[in-house]
Amino acid sequence: MDNENKQLNAVYEKDLDNLLRKMGIKEDFDAGKIKCKFCKETISKENLHSILPQASAFNLICDKPECVIALAEYLDERKKVKTDL
């Protein structure tokens, strides 16, 4: 059954700046130009929940519960699309 290990990728907050730099979005992040993928609210270090790398960009998600749930639903849909391909 579903008995494989599930990897949970995480970044510790003190490594965040460096990670954003590697992603090439540090300046935009500091300037408040990065919005939540789902609610479009400005993302800061205080409200960041997660980062979602995608083909065309890095999407950031805020920690509002509705956005966290929206992320779970979105990832689920993406998996379905990949399975169907």
Added chain:
Amino acid sequence: MIASITPLLTGFSGGVAITLVVVLYFVFNPEKFQKWSSMIAWLVSRIWKNAEYYAIKNEVQGKINGFVSSLESSTTAKFPRIKLQWANQGEDEVMVWEEDTAILLMRDRTHKVKNFVHAVYFFTSESLLRKSKKHLSKSQKTSIDLFATKQILEQTSGASVEQFMTDYFLPHIEKNDSIRELIKQYVNVEQLGIFFPILVQELSYLGHKVFLHKPSNEVIEEVKSLVKFLEDFSQREVGDITTPDTFVGKYTRCAIRIVASKQVREKGDITSHTERVSNCIEKGYENVYLIGVDERKNRNFMDSVADAVQVAFQDVQNLKNYKFSGKIKMRGELVPVKTYMIHLHNPSATKYIYKEEDVSQEDIEQNIVTV
């Protein structure tokens, strides 16, 4: 296991024997090791900051994997363990981005509760019943994630439950009527103690079925009916024989058989119970759950019924025996009970691939199945 090894260690000196027992305990309970080492690492992190990585990682892994272990004792399904992987722990680390794989932000010790709530919700939504959820509606998926996360937090981290309920659970059920209704049903099902041992178990079986004709709405409706069936069964009054104890869906077929009649048990005659369970096997039910009071005499009686069914049907497997606490309704009052349950699985009735024509055949069979 450890108890059986302990006498062998008596030949060692006290200190060595204790150390060996502790080592063996952690070898057999890795999630406990993760929890303890996390606590020590949090202390060390006060003087050595890098210990925080170890503390967070082991706390999250230890608590979630501890719950997965206890969950596996409540179902026959196997669930994935979580492994937290730090991204960019070393400044010079070359990053390879995996598309559509989220990277969660983990904060310092002052945000332990937030870290844990985020990790648990992410784990349940991404991993728990992953295969089954592809057949479910959005409300069904989200409601199971919310309810299962609440259960995990209640068992592993009391401090996190309040934050989860305030931030996630309540706002969501206030906004979404269908999620609220489903959660209400799960609460009723869990009242008897069968949310994980039967509902999650059946959904897990469903996840291993392949539908060549993509019957999304049919499966969604069937899961709704299954939940309703389990809710009605959980809410039945003791002695009520009008509430159905069998569920016949197109893709899921299970029966619950109560084995608790004192008069029959004291006579020691297993014939009628054996016949009722055998009848379910003959009719093609995949899973039959024998349920009764967790008292020694009743357990022995139920075991004898299960053994007799297995003698009659060589294929039938006794997959697991459970003991759990729940509440049953007696003259309108909820009474706490300790329950014993035996899960009999009938592999010859299990079907993995469904074609369109199979469904119409199932429809016909459904109409003639009466137990």
